[in-house]
Amino acid sequence: MFNEMKFILNFILLFFVLLKPLEVFAEEEILLGLIPEQNIFKQMDRYKPLAAYLSEKAGVNVRLTILSRYGDIVERFISRGLDGAFFDSLTGMMAITRLGVEPAARHTNPDGKATVRSYIFVRADSKINSVKDMKGKKVAFVDRATATGYLFAIAFLRENGVSDIDRYFNEYYFTGSHDSAIYAVLDNRADIGSAQDTIFNMLASRDITIKKELRVIAQSEELPETTLCLRKGIPSQIKKRLTGILLGMNEDPAGREILKKFGALKFVEAEVKDFNPVFSLARRAQINIREYKGTR
Amino acid sequence: MTALSKIQRQAAAVCLAVISFFLLSSFQVFAADKKTIGVIMTGDIPYYSKMHKAFTARLSKEGYGDAQVLLQRPYPDQVSWSNAARKLIAVDVDIIVTYGASVTLAAINERTSIPIVYAGVYNPDAIGITGKNTTGSISKVPTSSLIRYLKGITNISNLGVLYSDIEKESIRQAKDLEDISKDMGFTIVKINIRRAEDVRKIKAAGKLDALFLTCSASVNMSLNAILEIARAGKLPTASSMKGENNSGVVITLSASPEEQGELAAERVVKILRGAHPNALPPASGKNIELIFNLKENMEMGFKIPMGLVTEATKIIQ
Numbered sequence: 001m002f003n004e005m006k007f008i009l010n011f012i013l014l015f016f017v018l019l020k021p022l023e024v025f026a027e028e029e030i031l032l033g034l035i036p037e038q039n040i041f042k043q044m045d046r047y048k049p050l051a052a053y054l055s056e057k058a059g060v061n062v063r064l065t066i067l068s069r070y071g072d073i074v075e076r077f078i079s080r081g082l083d084g085a086f087f088d089s090l091t092g093m094m095a096i097t098r099l100g101v102e103p104a105a106r107h108t109n110p111d112g113k114a115t116v117r118s119y120i121f122v123r124a125d126s127k128i129n130s131v132k133d134m135k136g137k138k139v140a141f142v143d144r145a146t147a148t149g150y151l152f153a154i155a156f157l158r159e160n161g162v163s164d165i166d167r168y169f170n171e172y173y174f175t176g177s178h179d180s181a182i183y184a185v186l187d188n189r190a191d192i193g194s195a196q197d198t199i200f201n202m203l204a205s206r207d208i209t210i211k212k213e214l215r216v217i218a219q220s221e222e223l224p225e226t227t228l229c230l231r232k233g234i235p236s237q238i239k240k241r242l243t244g245i246l247l248g249m250n251e252d253p254a255g256r257e258i259l260k261k262f263g264a265l266k267f268v269e270a271e272v273k274d275f276n277p278v279f280s281l282a283r284r285a286q287i288n289i290r291e292y293k294g295t296r
Numbered sequence: 297m298t299a300l301s302k303i304q305r306q307a308a309a310v311c312l313a314v315i316s317f318f319l320l321s322s323f324q325v326f327a328a329d330k331k332t333i334g335v336i337m338t339g340d341i342p343y344y345s346k347m348h349k350a351f352t353a354r355l356s357k358e359g360y361g362d363a364q365v366l367l368q369r370p371y372p373d374q375v376s377w378s379n380a381a382r383k384l385i386a387v388d389v390d391i392i393v394t395y396g397a398s399v400t401l402a403a404i405n406e407r408t409s410i411p412i413v414y415a416g417v418y419n420p421d422a423i424g425i426t427g428k429n430t431t432g433s434i435s436k437v438p439t440s441s442l443i444r445y446l447k448g449i450t451n452i453s454n455l456g457v458l459y460s461d462i463e464k465e466s467i468r469q470a471k472d473l474e475d476i477s478k479d480m481g482f483t484i485v486k487i488n489i490r491r492a493e494d495v496r497k498i499k500a501a502g503k504l505d506a507l508f509l510t511c512s513a514s515v516n517m518s519l520n521a522i523l524e525i526a527r528a529g530k531l532p533t534a535s536s537m538k539g540e541n542n543s544g545v546v547i548t549l550s551a552s553p554e555e556q557g558e559l560a561a562e563r564v565v566k567i568l569r570g571a572h573p574n575a576l577p578p579a580s581g582k583n584i585e586l587i588f589n590l591k592e593n594m595e596m597g598f599k600i601p602m603g604l605v606t607e608a609t610k611i612i613q
Contacts, residue, residue, distance in 0.1 A: 041602040
């Protein structure tokens with residue numbers, strides 16, 4: 001009787017001992033931040049299936065959180081206890097420089113490129129053709145902490161003799177997302193806009209009138225596409241697992257389906273050196289990236 | 297005594313003449329300084345009323361608060377517009393100010409040498425309002441943007457376009473919509489609204505998915521009746537002329553009427569101070585408002601377009 005009891009107790013003990021790591025594993029969660037590249041509803045719609053796929057394949061709950069604005073993104077990465085974030089090229093570079101986050105993967109666009117450009121654009125019927133014509137006009141930037149929605153424009157303006165945008169323009173403002181900057185110019189709410197080419201081209205491909213009504217007057221060199229960067233110190237097996245799943249998505253029919261909805265062909269490995277063009281752009285804009293907060 | 301009286305009389309006469317001269321000349325100076333501004337505002341439309349309020353306020357701010365403003369409010373038809381312009385020319389006002397394209401064209405057609413300053417003209421170049429002793433403020437907004445936002449609320453196969461065939465700019469806007477419809481894949485059904493009773497034509501126009509109100513005085517004068525029909529038929533509405541705060545139009549993309557009035561006043565002041573209208577290029581409105589009437593949208597049972605909620609400069613709840 002005693003032996004039977006002992007056996008049962010040992011069995012229960014063994015059961016809990018065996019279960020313990022499973023519990024830890026089940027509670028494991030990865031929190032990833034999203035920059036407000038497009039309006040937050042569209043952004044969530046775009047990334048949710050990807051997070052679900054990662055959760056399923058990795059066996060961990062991958063949760064998303066929108067970083068409501070670009071500025072202070074580095075500080076908020078820490079305060080929100082993020083494990084990683086899908087950064088654009090400028091915020092990615094800021095996070096690499098200051099937090100030591102490690103680039104993991106970035107996606108390639110339908111044209112096969114894993115890079116983006118910044119566009120400076122006006123309405124097609126606008127009389128603005130050069131920086132000289134921009135004097136006294138109204139500009140819609142995306143955010144101070146974006147390369148494609150601000151940094152390139154500042155570098156471009158500096159190289160064309162404009163060092164003080166407060167004086168040069170009648171008004172400028174920040175729309176918070178690339179699509180909003182595009183719609184602001186389309187609606188005539190701004191004379192000039194600066195935004196990312198992929199968002200611009202995506203909207204133009206869905207609506208032919210957008211292509212007809214806007215005119216690109218300057219574009220940047222190629223900059224890295226949105227990159228998943230993981231925090232310094234994240235267990236290497238988790239980093240490997242997540243990166244591996246992303247890099248293999250295009251080999252899996254379910255993964256391909258999600259990539260298609262996401263607007264990507266595949267994910268490719270990302271490295272710190274991919275961000276070199278952003279360093280060069282920051283120098284041209286005379287911005288010290290180590291001190292730059294992306295806010296006024 | 298008599299000789300003295302004669303000298304006194306002569307002195308008094310000289311004094312009187314001098315005083316009269318000064319009084320008269322000062323009156324002439326005063327008469328020359330007090331300016332008369334003729335204003336033509338067709339229809340009883342909030343958009344123009346807001347414009348006029350901002351215009352007079354700016355005029356006062358610039359030191360012309362004592363200017364005499366002769367306001368003409370003709371009914372929206374060609375004869376009334378011409379008569380209003382003729383009256384102002386007959387009293388020889390210093391400047392004629394016009395709100396909207398139709399009255400501007402009517403004033404130009406009178407071939408007066410009096411400078412004309414317009415406000416709230418959608419696309420002056422397209423309808424021949426250029427040079428000719430005129431300047432003013434342009435209220436153009438992209439019609440395609442309004443359609444884009446409208447399509448975010450409901451699928452559009454047939455768009456009812458309310459216009460007036462006697463208002464050149466309204467015809468032009470209907471034509472723009474016809475061009476856009478080819479790219480955006482819908483058909484337009486033009487409905488001519490000249491008088492209040494013409495709104496009945498909306499019901500007779502067949503199946504419509506939404507209504508577009510062009511920048512016509514006649515259309516906007518019948519706004520309440522149009523909106524009643526729109527509500528009953530669950531037709532979302534779009535307009536490029538800002539109305540009252542809760543007018544019931546679902547989407548409005550409009551140049552600010554206040555800014556239009558102020559821009560016109562700036563030009564009037566410069567002309568009164570000696571500038572020639574042709575030396576003052578027309579100014580485009582910078583303050584473009586995108587107003588979304590969420591309340592009306594929900595009452596009609598349409599989905600909430602998140603893109604529009606994000607972009608709107610004002611949401612009516």
